[in-house]
Amino acid sequence: MSLENLSINFATVRQAGSFGEIVDACLRHGITSISPWREHVAQAGLAEAARIVAENGLRVTGHCRGGFFPAIDAAGRQAAIEDNLRAIDEAAALNANCLVVVVGGLPKGSRDLPGARQMVEDGMAEILPHARQVGVKLALEPLHPFYAAERACLNTLKQSLDLCDRLGEGTGVAIDVYHVWWDPELEEQVARAGRNRQILAHHICDWLVPTADPLNDRGMMGDGVVDLGRFRAMIERAGFLGPQEVEIFSHRWQARPVDEVLGIIVERYDSVCQADTAA
């Protein structure tokens, strides 16, 4: 089995340590696609992280993450924009496929959800020219409605694609099964995203039943209720044949040795994540 299209998000194997140590762990398992977080890059230093990527011929499927635009005042919103511009430059230095954008939720103390959504649109419009200039695509990631208040007020694929359409060239979506598996309009919106070449990333994990903690109890592929083979087939029918990036926020999995976790990921990638073309 080829692991060419298997990518590891660093959040999945945080226990391995530094940027270099996580890369080494991935390489031990034949995995050459990665998705780091800004904290790992900052700790290693951007130049050193970029050197590790280049010397090992790694593909960076996404840089995590920009976003968090809403803030109670103009100074807060401006600070967010400046931070996003830095994230774009990092993504460029790493030659990442995209900067993943988790847009942010309600400003502290606010009950104005439409207002927060407008702040997201305004913030994206501010940073997009720079992203275009340096050739970094911005991948809006709709998060599960559970996170609407605290992490992202973009909560469906349709809403995110509508925003992409208004923003234009250089934007697209990161489609994470955890966030969108329940959506009754999933098939239609994935097809739309594919038609318009707006699928920039495909993240995988699984939805556990029961889910003990919506933040840190995501499941290993195959352990939950998402039909991942059917999901992948839908994504491929839409024309996206790129990497599947494993992003599992889970206290359980982070408590296990990294080589054990990566071994299981490789096995599950083969057994449950390949497109089920009969579906």
Added chain:
Amino acid sequence: MSLENLSINFATVRQAGSFGEIVDACLRHGITSISPWREHVAQAGLAEAARIVAENGLRVTGHCRGGFFPAIDAAGRQAAIEDNLRAIDEAAALNANCLVVVVGGLPKGSRDLPGARQMVEDGMAEILPHARQVGVKLALEPLHPFYAAERACLNTLKQSLDLCDRLGEGTGVAIDVYHVWWDPELEEQVARAGRNRQILAHHICDWLVPTADPLNDRGMMGDGVVDLGRFRAMIERAGFLGPQEVEIFSHRWQARPVDEVLGIIVERYDSVCQADTAA
């Protein structure tokens, strides 16, 4: 302030005890609209529950609940249908505004979400003729996507209204702020539901930040991030001027004395739940 349009769902004041004891508690606070659960009715006996309702001139804003159609085999699905027919008869005996329908999630062991949704539609089609015959409206309640696997695979207002349109006369929706507040298409779909006279119930509580437990950590109105005045204004603009039913599943609130809880509900109903016509 009139409490005519304030209804108490029995789940909110479970600690008060029996059907009769919960009614007595409501009456002590001037509340004459209620929404009982089947277990309370069964415990009291249907005839006795109906007598309490009639003698006290109570309005039953909903009977909780029918649904849970998906099952792994035909026998399970048939049992669900028969149980729903009994629930319809209870709702008729109580002269309830509607039978609230929580449709059910994935059958145990299944990953087939479209299949579960089809089972819901088939089950609804089976029970609808009887509901029409006895004059009970069926209120489909879309639940928050967090519950898609375990409780309800109807997860947006649009999806629920599309199903109502296919089913026809005698169906509508229960709109609970907890489940739909995040929905980017909320305003448009509430207006649609109102135009077609499909709003059968309006449930209220609040979304807490953080939410410790998605099942039993709903907030008292005013304690969370939902703009309830704006929400109510939207519902009223859509033409629904009926009761707001307080449904708070919460370990915290159920640990407090019922008269204290009802006192706070009456105060919050006045201070944060009235339509904000400036919104």
